[in-house]
Amino acid sequence: MAETDILGPAVVEAVDIHHHYGEGPQRVDVLFDINMQVREGELVIVTGPSGSGKTTLLTILGTMRKPSEGKLQLLGADTTGLVGAELDALRNRIRFLFQKRNLLSSLTAIQNVIAGVSTTPLADPDWDEARARHLLGMLGLGDKAEAWPDELSGGQQQRVAIARVLIGLPDLIIADEPTSALDRVSGRIVVDQLKDLAMRAKCAVVLSTHDERIFDVASRRLHIEDGRCFEVPIHYH
Amino acid sequence: MPLGSQQLRRQRTSTLLSLAGVTASLLVIFAQLGIERAVYDSGVRIHRAVVGDLVLVPPGFKSLQLHAEVPAAMTDIVDTNPAVAGTAPFWFGIMSMTHAGMKASRQLAWYAIDVERPAIDVPGLKENLYKLREVRRILFDRDSRPYFGDLAEVAERGEEVPVLGPPNMRQLLPEMFVVGTVKIGPNVVNDGAVVMSENTMTEVFGPWWVDRPAFITIQLVPGVDRMAVRDQLNKALSGRGEVITRSEFEAREKEYWARETPVGYITDLGFVMGLMIGMVFIYYAQYQIIRFYLPEYAILKSLGYDWWFFLCMVGQIGAAIITPAYLVAFTLARLVYGVAETTIHLGMAMGLREMVVSLIASLVMTAVSSVFAIRRLWKVDPIMLFE
Structure with missing residues (x-):
């Protein structure tokens, strides 16, 4: 059975997205006619050289920026006119994984994971803690629950961040070069576990990277160059 | 999430x-x-010791320390009101006093009363009142x-202690005898006090004082409407004196x-200064933490935490x-109050008012500094994490 057969409905649907910074003579166009779709259970890798518009695209998909033109539909909702509580509710279904500085240094590993659900109004502290421990265990960090971030390696910190992303039961995960600060082995573990757990949770994942060694984990690869996006076939090793 | 306090713990300096x-x-507060x-x-120890329902004071009365007088003749007007059961004058002044055990004379307040109907009641007065019937006998x-x-x-041992009062018109120091003690307490202006009879006052300071009491207390017939009588008396006095309640007298x-x-x-200024300095220091800690953990x-914010969470965290x-x-x-402060009270005898003590007001001041400091500190957090944007 092909992977696309088990994919769910579209989580991200971008139609003719165009984005620019500044106005008048200072105007810089960054993205042109971006059309893309990411479905539930899919991990899409976005590649491209520095300054190609990857980060801008990720921030637009994460509703941190509004596109200058075009239509972005997230989880079935048109984001164009969304503001206030409706936008906050939508954002609560999205989680981010950053290149570095993912953890709160004043909280232990488990407290960092729990921080991913503390915003939920009906949070149950005991249940959250149990889930956090379970997730850390699944990520091989069961014995590091009480460790401070500065006692963890870079790969372990990223895995704690993955646990925090997943505990919030997001529908969409946006990861910005999550392996760039890690060595090959750690990077591989992080991305494999991200894919494994995200697919189990039926999340859609959009991951930007320069790291060719992890391209094979993706369902699809989109390449951005000079603000234009096109799909590139993946060569599995 | 105990984030604020844990961040604070990691920022020790x-x-x-x-x-x-x-x-x-x-501490300043x-x-x-x-x-x-x-x-x-x-300043209101005597006011609190007043015996009576109402007090007749000079028009526009502000403070005993201003030494304003109410003409004794006003009692004739007051006494005509059927609701008035009786009146009692009270005299007050400042004098110097010395005795064999003192190196130099010292200023103190003198209070004079009608021994038959004392206008005040302080500890020690009732049991020693009879001693004041003899002229030049005073209570310290x-x-x-x-x-x-x-x-x-010495006086409490029952001995009569001769003291010298202020110089009279012939520059002679009148002799008086301390025959017992009362408990009043000094104030900012006076280091101590003596209580004497009207007759002693007349003999030591002159007969003209009799017509010039500092205030006159008014005893009412039981059951009458105190405020109504006060209004009636004020109307009758037509501005030549003013009748007020005891609480108004103190206020x-x-x-x-x-x-x-x-x-x-000065105390208001000191309070505000303490409040502002406290705010600055709390803000300093909040600012340092916010800056460090931006x-x-x-x-x-990327996890969906809202301004309410940040306000709570900064407040934490x-x-x-x-x-x-x-x-x-x-x-x-309790230690400081204790040390100060030993020296100044002004009743400096930690009471409910001090605790509550300083607690409210602490809350205000925290709230205001938090509001200022959180303004910096508005500018935090998760987009910065992509850069």
């Missing part, structure tokens, strides 16, 4: 500096409150400051000290500083 600063500012209490309370305030030597101790004296002397201004707040930082600071300042 800022935390300790802020703790010291806030403790010092709270406690000191101001203590001084205020000492000044105001010591045992709570006076220690400048008067062993006067109180006016306090109002005078608070509004018309430098004391109120990217981490961006992470929290403030509370984590103010709570130990308050406890330390409270303990130190």
Whole structure:
């Protein structure tokens, strides 16, 4: 059975997205006619050289920026006119994984994971803690629950961040070069576990990277160059 | 999530500096409150000892310390009201006094009463009242400051202690005898006090004082409407005197000290200064933490935490500083009050008012500094984490 057969409905649907910074003579166009779709259970890798518009695209998909033109539909909702509580509710279904500085240094590993659900109004502290421990265990960090971030390696910190992303039961995960600060082995573990757990949770994942060694984990690869996006076939090793 | 307090714990230098600063500012606040209490309370000791339902004072009365007088003839008008059961005059002045156990004379307040109907009731007066019937016999305030030597101790042993009063018109020092003690307490102006009879007052200071009491207390017939009688008497007096209640009498004296002397201004200023210094130190701790952890707040924003969470967190930082600071300042202030009271005898003590007002001041410090500190958090944008 092909992977696309088990994919769910579209989580991200971008139609003719165009984005620019500044106005008048200072105007810089960054993205042109971006059309893309990411479905539930899919991990899409976005590649491209520095300054190609990857980060801008990720921030637009994460509703941190509004596109200058075009239509972005997230989880079935048109984001164009969304503001206030409706936008906050939508954002609560999205989680981010950053290149570095993912953890709160004043909280232990488990407290960092729990921080991913503390915003939920009906949070149950005991249940959250149990889930956090379970997730850390699944990520091989069961014995590091009480460790401070500065006692963890870079790969372990990223895995704690993955646990925090997943505990919030997001529908969409946006990861910005999550392996760039890690060595090959750690990077591989992080991305494999991200894919494994995200697919189990039926999340859609959009991951930007320069790291060719992890391209094979993706369902699809989109390449951005000079603000234009096109799909590139993946060569599995 | 105990984020604020844990961040504070990891920023030891800022935390300790802020703790010291806030403790010092709270101590300043406690000191101001203590001084205020000492000044105001010591200023109304006689007011609180008044026996009677109403008080006849000079028109526009503000303070006993202004030495205004109410003509004794006004009692004739007051007495005609059927609701009035009786009146009692009270005289007040300042004099110097010395005795064999003192190196130099010292100023103190003298209070004169009609021995048959005393206008005040203070501890020790009733049992010693008969002694005042003899002229030139006085009662010494045992709570006076220690400048008067062993006067109180000797008098309490039952001995008559000869003292010299202020010089008369022929520059002779009249002799009086301390025959017992009462308990009143000094105030900011006077180091101590003596109580004497109307007759002694006449003999020592002159007969013209009799017609010039500082105030006259009014005893009403039981069951009458006090406020209605007060209004009737004021109407009858037509501005030649003013009848007020005991609480108004006390309130006016306090109002005078608070509004018309430098004391109120200085203590208010000290209070506000303490409040502002405290705010600055709490803000300093909050600012240092926010500045240091700015990217981490961006992470929290990306997780959907709203302004309410950040306000609580900043408040948590403030509370984590103010709570130990308050406890330390409270303990130190009690010690300071105790040491000060031993010297000044003004009734400086830690009361509910000091505790509540300083607690409210602490809350205001925390709230205001938190509001200022959180403004910096508005600018935090998760987009910065992509850069």
